Amino acid sequence: MALLNKNRKSVGVIGLGIIGTRVAAGLRHAGFNTCVWNRTPRPAPNFLGSPIEVAQECDVIQLFVADAKAVMETIEALAPALKPEHLIVCNATIGLEGTLAAAERVRQTGARFLDAPFTGSKGAADKRQLVYYIGGEEQDFLRAKPILEATSKAIVHIGSVGQAAVVKVVTNLISAVTVQTLAEALAIVRRSGIRPEALAEAIESNAMRSGVTDLKLPAMLTGDYSPHFALKHMFKDVQLGIEIANKLELDVPATSTVGGVMYGAVMKGLGDLDYAAVSKLYDNHTVAPKAAPAAAQ
Template identity: 45%
Template sequence: DDALLQTVEQLSEKLTPRHVIFAHSTVAPDSMRAAADIVERRGARFVEACFTGSKGAAEKGELVYYVGGTDEALREGRPILEASSKQILHIGPVGQASAIKVATNMVTAASIQSAAEALALVQAQGLPLEKFVEAMRVNASYSGTLAMKLPKMLERDFAPHFSVKHMLKDMQIASQIALSHYLDLGVTAAARNQLFEQLQWGHGDDDYSAVLRKYFHEPSPGYSEESEIQEPLEQSNAEEWITASAGAETQNVEAQEEDLVASPEPVLSFGGTMNAAAPAAAPLRRGFLKQLLSRFSSGEE
């Protein structure tokens, strides 16, 4: 969030009423509104343009934008957005598109966390993991996210498309919003905790589907299916950019990933440090002990 504000502050000295600024970062709604205020004080227009889509969609101009801003700003900026999109959804005033983007990422993170737990249960029952994938394909809850991620999860392919640390940042934003509105977001908190655990184990740069590591430690033998669906081009902070346009004049400023990573002081904190070389079975043992303690405290046998 700070990097967005710093970048806009640096741009503001050059802004004139002819300019339109596009902000594509996934940040807290309040930070987006603060950035808009800086731009608009200079007489320029500000368009909040969070996006989603695949890498192929970006290349083909088929992204989907969630847009926040005034009608005037969107009218001026629409031709630029149309060059890389198939759909533009005007959500409302600045800040609201960021809230929608965070909310959609909440569903995405929860979906992959639940898939990881479901795969753990299937394996515990001695069933082929491929049967779970097959069953999900004809299940009403199947989604594009699961279609893209399940094959890679079975292959233990955690090459980053949207990293653990970036998804964790978005879940922290969601948690902060929830706290300010006295909301109990149990599922989001659970997904955030598992992402944080992977970060602590040194997997922050892996794809967020690496939450599966808590339950699986060896490759699934013989599974070689390749997903035909392209990976989503999420707004990893390394790819966040701001565009200033004035007629034929366009400025692009690319913010570096290191500047946009969530605060090093996470929402969760643990005493001491976690060694990434610790035995892989440690998380499983902790989870098992927690279940036992919970049952004893509740009187279950």
């Protein structure tokens, strides 16, 4: 482990899931004094006893929790210790309304808030190559930038608080729809009696090849759905996208259909697997799975 730089402020990381654990390790690697907390205790360096203890030790706190409810619960737990010098960096994907509500609650304490969702799964976090989308004031962005640079390959300042949340959600919609169509394509190839590897070979020189196809098709071919980004979390993000579209009175048929298929996959117990596991719905090479009713989305 790299020696800690005593001249740097301590950074807090709350939420030690797939990404939070790796971000904390990346911050330590970069020399930041890093304090962590998780609802379920973990054997991690500088694991503190509560969010309040994190706030007492750290002026900048990154949140890597699962959803809007967890974000608000964490902020409420932090609130008694928050002061004007604190900056809460929300890295969770919680959509527009959740982000605005979290920002308002933080501001009520006198602290600062930065909307900073990320893209990149376990592999990118391991390599400290996440991409952060930023929504917030310039002064807060500049303050957080050295911290975010320690675990990222790029940082994109989108605009005001909430705007980064929207961009993050819609980029996940693209990934979700891409993976669903990839699963369908693979099912068609298999049922046609074509060797599955031929699809990968064809895509390699095709204009539609992308980072998503490079990551997810090998998982589908091998059946290894170890979670890099869990299906239940992608389903949550698809729901957030549908909510945003509904408020804007936009019809999003592809997203809605994928949401229905993911709902069915989660109900079948696939939620903790990688979201490429939608391909498992075709394991018997039968007809395509039916989407859930719209009300279930």
